[in-house]
Amino acid sequence: xxxxxxxxxxxxxxxxxxxxxxxxxxxxxxxxxxxxxxxxxxxxxxxxxxxxxxxxxxxxxxxxxxxxxxxxxxxxxxxxxxxxxxxxxxxxxxxxxxxxxxxxxxxxxxxxxxxxxxxxxxxxxxxxxxxxxxxxxxxxxxxxxxxxxxxxxxxxxxxxxxxxxxxxxxxxxxxxxxxxxxxxxxxxxxxxxxxxxxxxxxxxxxxxxxxxxxxxxxxxxxxxxxxxxxxxxxxxxxxxxxxxxxxxxxxxxxxxxxxxxxxxxxxxxxxxxxxxxxxxxxxxxxxxxxxxxxxxxxxxxxxxxxxxxxxxxxxxxxxxxxxxxxxxxxxxxxxxxxxxxxxxxxxxxxxxxxxxxxxxxxxxxxxxxxxxxxxxxxxxxxxxxxxxxxxxxxxxxxxxxxxxxxxxxxxxxxxxxxxxxxxxxxxxxxxxxxxxxxxxxxxxxxxxxxxxxxxxx
Amino acid sequence: xxxxxxxxxxxxxxxxxxxxxxxxxxxxxxxxxxxxxxxxxxxxxxxxxxxxxxxxxxxxxxxxxxxxxxxxxxxxxxxxxxxxxxxxxxxxxxxxxxxxxxxxxxxxxxxxxxxxxxxxxxxxxxxxxxxxxxxxxxxxxxxxxxxxxxxxxxxxxxxxxxxxxxxxxxxxxxxxxxxxxxxxxxxxxxxxxxxxxxxxxxxxxxxxxxxxxxxxxxxxxxxxxxxxxxxxxxxxxxxxxxxxxxxxxxxxxxxxxxxxxxxxxxxxxxxxxxxxxxxxxxxxxxxxxxxxxxxxxxxxxxxxxxxxxxxxxxxxxxxxxxxxxxxxxxxxxxxxxxxxxxxxxxxxxxxxxxxxxxxxxxxxxxxxxxxxxxxxxxxxxxxxxxxxxxxxxxxxxxxxxxxxxxxxxxxxxxxxxxxxxxxxxxxxxxxxx
Ligand SMILES: [Zn+2]
Numbered sequence: 001x002x003x004x005x006x007x008x009x010x011x012x013x014x015x016x017x018x019x020x021x022x023x024x025x026x027x028x029x030x031x032x033x034x035x036x037x038x039x040x041x042x043x044x045x046x047x048x049x050x051x052x053x054x055x056x057x058x059x060x061x062x063x064x065x066x067x068x069x070x071x072x073x074x075x076x077x078x079x080x081x082x083x084x085x086x087x088x089x090x091x092x093x094x095x096x097x098x099x100x101x102x103x104x105x106x107x108x109x110x111x112x113x114x115x116x117x118x119x120x121x122x123x124x125x126x127x128x129x130x131x132x133x134x135x136x137x138x139x140x141x142x143x144x145x146x147x148x149x150x151x152x153x154x155x156x157x158x159x160x161x162x163x164x165x166x167x168x169x170x171x172x173x174x175x176x177x178x179x180x181x182x183x184x185x186x187x188x189x190x191x192x193x194x195x196x197x198x199x200x201x202x203x204x205x206x207x208x209x210x211x212x213x214x215x216x217x218x219x220x221x222x223x224x225x226x227x228x229x230x231x232x233x234x235x236x237x238x239x240x241x242x243x244x245x246x247x248x249x250x251x252x253x254x255x256x257x258x259x260x261x262x263x264x265x266x267x268x269x270x271x272x273x274x275x276x277x278x279x280x281x282x283x284x285x286x287x288x289x290x291x292x293x294x295x296x297x298x299x300x301x302x303x304x305x306x307x308x309x310x311x312x313x314x315x316x317x318x319x320x321x322x323x324x325x326x327x328x329x330x331x332x333x334x335x336x337x338x339x340x341x342x343x344x345x346x347x348x349x350x351x352x353x354x355x356x357x358x359x360x361x362x363x364x365x366x367x368x369x370x371x372x373x374x375x376x377x378x379x380x381x382x383x384x385x386x387x388x389x390x391x392x393x394x395x396x397x398x399x400x401x402x403x404x405x406x407x408x409x410x411x412x413x414x415x416x417x418x419x420x421x422x423x424x425x426x427x428x429x430x431x432x433x434x435x436x437x438x439x440x441x442x443x444x445x446x447x448x449x450x451x452x453x454x455x456x457x
Numbered sequence: 458x459x460x461x462x463x464x465x466x467x468x469x470x471x472x473x474x475x476x477x478x479x480x481x482x483x484x485x486x487x488x489x490x491x492x493x494x495x496x497x498x499x500x501x502x503x504x505x506x507x508x509x510x511x512x513x514x515x516x517x518x519x520x521x522x523x524x525x526x527x528x529x530x531x532x533x534x535x536x537x538x539x540x541x542x543x544x545x546x547x548x549x550x551x552x553x554x555x556x557x558x559x560x561x562x563x564x565x566x567x568x569x570x571x572x573x574x575x576x577x578x579x580x581x582x583x584x585x586x587x588x589x590x591x592x593x594x595x596x597x598x599x600x601x602x603x604x605x606x607x608x609x610x611x612x613x614x615x616x617x618x619x620x621x622x623x624x625x626x627x628x629x630x631x632x633x634x635x636x637x638x639x640x641x642x643x644x645x646x647x648x649x650x651x652x653x654x655x656x657x658x659x660x661x662x663x664x665x666x667x668x669x670x671x672x673x674x675x676x677x678x679x680x681x682x683x684x685x686x687x688x689x690x691x692x693x694x695x696x697x698x699x700x701x702x703x704x705x706x707x708x709x710x711x712x713x714x715x716x717x718x719x720x721x722x723x724x725x726x727x728x729x730x731x732x733x734x735x736x737x738x739x740x741x742x743x744x745x746x747x748x749x750x751x752x753x754x755x756x757x758x759x760x761x762x763x764x765x766x767x768x769x770x771x772x773x774x775x776x777x778x779x780x781x782x783x784x785x786x787x788x789x790x791x792x793x794x795x796x797x798x799x800x801x802x803x804x805x806x807x808x809x810x811x812x813x814x815x816x817x818x819x820x821x822x823x824x825x826x827x828x829x830x831x832x833x834x835x836x837x838x839x840x841x842x843x844x845x846x847x848x849x850x851x852x853x854x855x856x857x858x859x860x861x862x863x864x865x866x867x868x869x870x871x872x873x874x875x876x877x878x879x880x881x882x883x884x885x886x887x888x889x890x
Contacts, residue, residue, distance in 0.1 A: 043551055044550075045550075048686070050684075083773055085775055090773055248802075249767075249805075251767060251805075
């Protein structure tokens with residue numbers, strides 16, 4: 001059965017001030033109603049200030065990342081009228097498209113525009129917090145060209161990556177809102193609102209497909225309607241049918257002249273545009289000949305990808321890629337941080353891998369130093385020196401440590417000799433601990449084996 | 458009573474104090490019978506004493522303690538900015554409109570909030586929730602509207618100056634009916650930040666006074682670019698008072714034949730006399746045709762109804778106590794319903810957008826007419842004020858605006874304003890701009 005899905009994605013644009021006033025855009029970390037003024041609370045007589053150009057430029061940049069054509073005629077900002085407690089003026093200001101006809105992963109992007117976020121209404125207390133009111137949003141509307149919840153999820157993940165690449169949306173995340181429309185072959189189009197995450201979109205679509213298929217198998221028709229996603233239960237619930245569709249009575253906002261986007265501006269932004277993640281991924285595979293899986297992970301964050309390219313100038317590319325994919329990612333995930341905020345500099349990675357490759361430190365030491373980087377934030381060379389972690393290359397010293405370890409663990413030696421080969425690994429561990437990890441474990445194993453088997457003879 | 462120019466001299470010379478000036482008006486307001494002032498600024502005397510100190514130190518601003526009445530749709534922090542409606546009867550402004558900041562900066566003193574037609578929707582001064590305003594210049598007649606209280610406070614001697622707002626004639630019309638001077642400046646010249654909306658693309662704050670000089674002086678104070686709003690004109694050299702000269706040599710003044718056809722013959726004969734005076738002062742009179750004049754009024758009302766509908770959505774009962782539709786007068790309700798009706802999706806092309814197209818047409822026509830002349834002179838209203846309380850149909854009421862909506866369609870003709878001061882020097886009281 002053919003499934004058709006389209007998405008409307010709203011994401012907050014990261015600016016210091018709101019779209020139509022000079023209030024700060026921070027609304028999470030401050031007391032309710034502290035970053036407000038007469039404009040963003042829609043007091044009688046308040047007029048919007050000229051729109052925040054940084055927000056508009058950000059929307060243009062985002063549109064260009066999706067290969068959109070930027071609209072050359074002046075763009076009107078409209079009033080979309082509806083009544084809700086979080087909307088202080090009884091209308092939301094939303095621009096006409098600033099860009100059209102883009103694409104991402106082969107899916108068409110119909111249009112991109114900007115608008116203002118409403119405040120936050122708490123139905124339990126009946127209070128409204130206007131700190132968020134007037135924060136700029138970008139809305140991206142796709143063509144109905146997705147065909148499964150998995151495909152939609154994949155698309156949204158990629159889109160999130162692209163937005164993060166631009167650095168123009170809020171870094172802390174969790175601000176994405178998605179509306180989706182879905183129709184099954186032979187059924188009407190259903191819109192789902194109130195989705196707040198990629199996972200939510202996936203779950204809502206899964207539920208909706210099951211619901212619609214059930215209706216059809218029981219010979220009932222799927223109504224054209226708008227439904228709300230209830231995240232706590234992972235279900236959708238009817239909001240209104242088509243006949244009750246709201247008329248927003250759009251008019252161009254008389255307080256705002258249309259926004260002109262100049263050719264110079266478009267060219268300027270094109271020049272500073274980062275390469276899109278999926279393109280970067282492809283380039284890495286071709287240019288550096290690294291594994292496709294590694295390229296995908298490295299390209300997931302712009303700063304990480306940039307670091308890789310810097311490291312790969314000095315270190316063999318596949319080694320750099322594997323190290324970043326395995327070690328760096330592991331540490332980022334363990335600490336729950338992005339590479340950008342990790343304190344790990346590309347130069348540190350180069351230094352570390354050079355020390356490791358030249359045999360100055362062991363692989364084990366290298367991994368340990370790597371783990372310490374987000375906390376210590378200093379050069380690996382200095383960390384190694386301060387802790388005296390330079391690899392011991394004095395054979396006599398290592399041999400003596402092996403000798404001691406064998407004497408201290410006769411049981412393990414006996415086990416090994418009786419066929420339990422893994423018992424020797426235990427003794428390797430003892431030697432490593434005696435040398436505080438500075439011995440080369442491969443060499444230790446070699447020495448131990450020679451010694452134990454020598455005893456046997 | 459001397460001119461305001463002379464009063465300013467006396468204030469600066471210390472012959473009268475700002476405190477005396479304000480006290481004098483407060484006494485008059487207490488006993489006023491025009492219902493012109495709804496709410497008095499209880500801090501006016503304190504503010505006046507501060508201005509007196511500044512006068513002594515020789516650093517008082519241009520308005521040096523003059524009393525200004527403010528129309529009740531312009532936000533003055535802490536004062537009731539009710540729009541003369543029950544809808545906002547409990548709303549105390551939380552901020553100063555930009556024009557109020559500018560008046561304070563020049564040491565003008567807000568004496569009180571003036572009565573008006575409810576939400577500025579009216580041309581007669583009869584629709585205020587707080588009762589009609591009386592015309593101090595013509596007993597028993599309407600004062601005109603909607604800045605009725607502002608005009609009556611000047612005509613009735615309750616303030617030195619007043620500010621009002623004009624959308625389709627709301628300053629010029631009551632100024633004309635009350636026999637004073639009133640000006641609607643070019644759209645975008647005076648900041649609207651803090652002016653409660655009637656129709657955003659027409660609304661403009663302007664000044665009212667007893668003579669041209671004081672009206673020009675106050676305009677000089679409140680006009681000029683503001684970066685706090687998106688529609689603001691970047692105009693330099695805002696000096697109107699020094700340009701007031703009776704010499705009209707070399708000026709071309711247009712008179713519109715279509716105006717004459719629409720206007721009462723008693724008014725026409727006054728206009729004729731005034732035009733002759735202008736000619737005597739050296740101006741050349743030129744006949745001007747505005748064939749699309751008949752489209753101006755419907756265009757204006759279609760546009761304003763839709764914008765008014767949009768502007769009043771915030772009065773939904775959640776924040777200001779009452780839902781506007783539940784407590785407003787019939788004229789307000791009529792406008793909201795028509796505005797809501799014609800802004801529906803299915804009609805947007807037919808009405809609002811068509812009105813915007815006609816507006817461009819009328820703008821072009823007027824700009825074309827103004828290309829070869831310096832200004833257009835004409836009557837403010839087509840008929841004399843009716844008796845207070847007399848029942849007239851909404852269409853007759855709207856027709857008061859037929860001559861004033863025209864200029865409003867034009868968003869961008871600064872010269873219209875600048876030169877129109879000159880003719881007013883002739884002390885012709887029938888003129889309002
Ligand atoms: Zn604000």
